[in-house]
Amino acid sequence: MVETTHPGNIGATARVMANMGLSELCLVSPRSFPDPAATARAAGADHILEQVKKYETLERAVADCGCVIGATARRRSLAWPLLDSEQAAARLVSESQSTPCALVFGTEASGLSNAHLDLCHAHLRIDVNEAFPSLNVATAVAVMAYEFRKQSGHPLPLVTDQKARENTMMKMGEFDQLIKHLERVLHHTAFLAGPRIRLVRKLRRLLLQGVQSTQEINILRGVLTSLEHALGVSPKDKPENKKTPT
């Protein structure tokens, strides 16, 4: 949950997560937590509140995730894949067999920002009545936790090279390093002059759709480092030096 305003919604979320058998709640810059209102609305789901992980940025919160889905009320947002509740739950059920996954919900007033949505592999839009579309954030979590629980009952067949995949799945932290590296290289070209700076978002999206493994990240980092050498720029960080938060 990102920048949640009302601690009561954090408590209600913890409660329905416990109801549906989920446990790992992460908060990014909540306005107030811990908070008596959260504890009250959790109605006994204290084990979830006690294990909450707090982060300052969404980037850090999802750094070890191989699949990040962000909830939005928008019908379309660039070319990000837009999933409905069933599709999103199916993807989470499937991906969570091999990698940590995150389902991200924004603030009560305005949801997730574009910058937050850019960190996601796909976006979720829960189908609602057009005339009254504003879902309470804990209600949105309830719907998804319910859908996830339903679909978890019918596990999808495992991919055969599951073990291999686990070891090599890209982590979001690695991906962020890649994008920062790409931006550094592009700053040595005329590409990022003027209005084109918006295009980095689109580059980010298409790379996020395409890149799946750490090996691929390293190939792209290798391309960027080669370009830096060719441009006469000294590389600032190397993949080997980078530590991912644990």
Added chain:
Amino acid sequence: MVETTHPGNIGATARVMANMGLSELCLVSPRSFPDPAATARAAGADHILEQVKKYETLERAVADCGCVIGATARRRSLAWPLLDSEQAAARLVSESQSTPCALVFGTEASGLSNAHLDLCHAHLRIDVNEAFPSLNVATAVAVMAYEFRKQSGHPLPLVTDQKARENTMMKMGEFDQLIKHLERVLHHTAFLAGPRIRLVRKLRRLLLQGVQSTQEINILRGVLTSLEHALGVSPKDKPENKKTPT
């Protein structure tokens, strides 16, 4: 809702009913309604609160209904049919085409009494985690309203821009030009020296997964052209000059 204790739950119920396109809320002996806490949690679903019907007994509230389903946390209750969330929603969708239907939720503390459950045609038990089964009443309504909406066959017009998408879908010819352009740029770096030439295949694969539209191809071509300028190489072909086979 029968003998609801917290008016906030009435408001939260009204809100999610509005979200999911439901409108008729009946209250049996609520402790406090109307109430500012209900109005606050309804978050604008005032039309539902204003049309609430209040009854003194559940018997009267469901008097005109041909199908009444009561929510319970119990696993069995004599010989009443016990439905899960999907079955209950399916029955309500089906029966509501020919008769008024009611879905009944009890008090926060103890749910529906045996006397209340006796008034129902069938009972509903939402599947929850045995270790933490106590669902908030508005959350239970949310789950059922969501399930009802799904089964009511509301079309999901998520891919409204299908036509637009067709017009901008990347063509494989464009993609091949992109890869050739990428190779040309990489030949001006040390990247393609030695065994690394095999990596172009992998770059191709990941770009193919990620790139979807002609616009994205053009962005990537722009990046490559900028790199060529920065490297002091003159671009050989520009996207504008290129003819794609039809």
